[in-house]
Amino acid sequence: MNQKNGSTVAYFSMEIALDPKIPTYSGGLGILAGDTIRSAADLRVPMVAVTLLHRKGYFAQAIDSDGWQHEAEMPWEVEKHCEELPACVEIYVDGRPVFVKAWRYMVSGATGDSIAVLLLDTDLPENSSWDRTLTDHLYGGDSDYRLCQEVVLGIGGVRILRALGFDNLARFHMNEGHAALLGLELLDESARFAGRSSFNGEDVQLVQQKCVFTTHTPVPAGHDRFPFDQVRRILGRDDILENHQVFCCAGELNMTYLALNLSHYVNGVAKKHGEVSRKMLVPKDSEHHYSIDHITNGVHLxxxxxxxxxxxxxxxxxxxxxxxxxxxxxxxxxxxxxxxxxxxxxxxxxxxxxxxxxxxxxxxxxxxxxxxxxxxxxxxxxxxxxxxxxxxxxxxxxxxxxxxxxxxxxxxxxxxxxxxxxxxxxxxxxxxxxxxxxxxxxxxxxxxxxxxxxxxxxxxxxxxxxxxxxxxxxxxxxxxxxxxxxxxxxxxxxxxxxxxxxxxxxxxxxxxxxxxxxxxxxxxxxxxxxxxxxxxxxxxxxxxxxxxxxxxxxxxxxxxxxxxxxxxxxxxx
The missing domain is CATH 3.40.50.2000 (Glycogen Phosphorylase B;)
Known part of the structure; x- marks a missing residue:
């Protein structure tokens, strides 16, 4: 899996549409992610993708005679579509260990190349009953559930990649802010490599050179934010909250700003959206200076x-x-x-x-x-x-x-x-x-x-x-x-x-x-x-x-x- 390790891009997305029979997407963001991977395979771009397994999907919709929507789970047969990998890593969530494994789905391109998609799974007997559900539902549960999922995706995703031999990746692409905690894991890795117990400004600069961030929405609800008390409890650490250069803002962890602060390249997904993002995400009185470009979306023809x-x-x-x-x-x-x-x-x-x-x-x-x-x-x-x-x-x-x-x-x-x-x-x-x-x-x-x-x-x-x-x-x-x-x-x-x-x-x-x-x-x-x-x-x-x-x-x-x-x-x- 790592023969192109030195030039491989790790593409992280909370949802990816891989196959009509695999309900690991809710709509446009996931469809775009899948189309991106399919085109990368067509173009022979060395890439590995990381997402969550979503064993019970987003939801199946039924409309009753009065026009009301009703939701049902969408379980799917993982073993029929994916290969279970031997790697298993440990992360900490709310003070307890949670074990994460990965399944592999291969996306084949028109030119014969393939890209591996790693679907992270916490449904392991070593985990508590609640932790086993963390990779069940896409955009389900409460705020704790969402933050724990983002720990699994960002921190667990990097650790799974390392366990599989991806030790020299060229870039980490965050498709929306859901994956922004991968930056924290990279900061910790950089500090450990330098023989330090905590990261510093030098580590921030090194991580920035490795990260790319695409923001997809001007709608406030699309930008995940978590109070510092909740972040401190779920992550089990205080040190990050003191680093306002990276972990801002105003008493909460904003995943969009975390991704902005740790990326060398940031883009919106249309020319107009780039303009809107610059106005929305770069306040005039901000001490941060973000350069936000645009790359307009497309579809896999x-x-x-x-x-x-x-x-x-x-x-x-x-x-x-x-x-x-x-x-x-x-x-x-x-x-x-x-x-x-x-x-x-x-x-x-x-x-x-x-x-x-x-x-x-x-x-x-x-x-x-x-x-x-x-x-x-x-x-x-x-x-x-x-x-x-x-x-x-x-x-x-x-x-x-x-x-x-x-x-x-x-x-x-x-x-x-x-x-x-x-x-x-x-x-x-x-x-x-x-x-x-x-x-x-x-x-x-x-x-x-x-x-x-x-x-x-x-x-x-x-x-x-x-x-x-x-x-x-x-x-x-x-x-x-x-x-x-x-x-x-x-x-x-x-x-x-x-x-x-x-x-x-x-x-x-x-x-x-x-x-x-x-x-x-x-x-x-x-x-x-x-x-x-x-x-x-x-x-x-x-x-x-x-x-x-x-x-x-x-x-x-x-x-x-x-x-x-x-x-x-x-x-x-």
Whole structure:
């Protein structure tokens, strides 16, 4: 496993989507992590990944007749997918030893190389009954559970790597702040190597040169913070709390700032998100000076291209899997064949809706897709902001079908209300607008949705979207986006060519209700005057936009380009 040890990058992420049958992810962050590893394997980038096993997954979602979400565990057969490794390490949590072992899952690339993913597991007989559950649930439990998980990931992850012979890693990449405690382990290692009992400024500089940090959200809840009393109890040490250069701030351990303080390269995940992160994370009166770059996210094209679309690419853009940028040549694909391939993908979606929801959707009716985590800032219900206006548009321009999907975090009551409100509105929109909400949004459903709808809708409240990748998957399949100008879409939107913008970059609309009304009005106007007429009446124009979404967006917004930028800017710079 360590033959490329000197140049290998250790990629740490709390969640990684490895296979549709392995529920070790909740959504975009985990899907991105999996796509990153798949592209690194394609590009033969020496990498080893570290995550938690999540024996019982995130959760399976069921929606009852009243529209309420219910959650169930998602146990999976670890032995069928992973190989148990002999290494076992010891960490200390809340004053007691906890033993951690690892399972290995191999990700194979298009060029024949493979990357090992190490899934950490505390379900060992040597551990207490509670400690055995620490790697069961993704984003489950209370604050103690979360901090203990982050000790397992960061400190346990480094120790597992060392036990497996990874003693000379080139870089440690923290995909979000959940893994930031790996920096503490590296500081302790550096001090021990120098013959000291505690780390100092020299160790901090050495660790900074080894670490890379990617932040993924401007939403405060996405940045883990723990009171010092809790940190002192769980970690069993006081020394770190006295080092404000590294372990700040204001009576709590902020995992984002810990990662910032211990990294030589930091990035947001879109150009706009880089700007937002610099404003949010670098206060004017701060004694710290952080340099925050951006590398815009992407998707793994080989994973997300629907079969009819991939077959089309194989015929007209051979080698696209190995060279994603070659999809710039997609404009040469005959429009009739692009439309035929899309209709095949759309029929697959219609069939899925029939099976899952017993709803009758039509392959020739204009269909909008919206699948996002159900939380307030993503504004799941914006399309239904003025229901009568939407019905009137359908009467004038042509019938509309809408497919919704998305999970709310089990503790997000507001998110659950958003789902319920959409389900409640279904009957009131008939017959002009058909609506279906498909439960248990996951990798498999995501592939069918992003390829099978006609337009991908995304309505985050700016500037809360860090990047977003679902629209990139849609673009790959020739599905243009209708989206708020936030995240990646600021870079990807060429109006009336790759899709359409909702609203503008006006920052004066500070009131949420004003923003919602403004953006809903913009969305309705664009649907009525441009999008739907083109779909029903201007097939040549529609296929032009489909092919430009592939040529301009898919050729750039992919993890192959993204990983290459990490290699040049962060890993070996």
């Amino acid at each position: 080989g994973t997300w291209a629907a079969r009819p679309i991939a077959t089309l690419f194989d015929r007209y853009v051979p080698g696209w899997r190995e060279d994603n940028a070659s999809l710039r040549g997609a404009l040469a694909i005959p429009a009739a064949e692009a439309w035929k391939a899309h209709q095949a993908a759309k029929q697959r979606l219609v069939d899925e809706i029939t099976v899952r929801a017993m709803a009758s959707f039509d392959v020739n009716t204009f269909t909008i897709g919206f699948a996002r985590r159900a939380t307030a800032y993503k504004r799941s219900g914006l399309l239904l902001h003025d229901s009568e206006r939407l019905r009137e548009i359908a009467r004038k321009a042509g019938p509309i079908q809408v497919v919704f999907a998305g999970k709310a975090h089990p503790d997000d009551e507001q998110g659950k209300q958003l789902i319920r409100q959409i389900v409640e509105r279904k009957e009131t929109m008939l017959p002009e607008v058909k609506i279906v909400f498909l439960e248990n949004y996951d990798w498999d459903l995501g592939r069918v949705l992003t390829a099978g709808v006609d337009v991908w809708l995304n309505t985050p409240q700016p500037p809360m979207e860090a990047s977003g990748t679902s629209g990139m998957k849609a673009a790959l399949n020739g599905v243009p986006s209708l989206s708020s100008l936030d995240g990646w879409w600021i870079e990807g939107c060429v109006e009336d060519t790759t899709g359409w913008a909702i609203g503008n970059l006006d920052s004066t609309l500070s009131d949420d209700s004003d923003r919602d009304s403004h953006d809903a009005s913009s969305m309705y106007q664009t649907l009525e005057n441009s999008v739907i007429p083109k779909y029903y009446e201007q097939r040549k124009e529609w296929t032009r936009i489909m092919l430009h979404a592939i040529s301009l967006n898919a050729s750039y917004f992919n993890t192959q380009r993204m990983v290459q930028q990490y290699v040049l800017k962060a890993y070996y710079a």
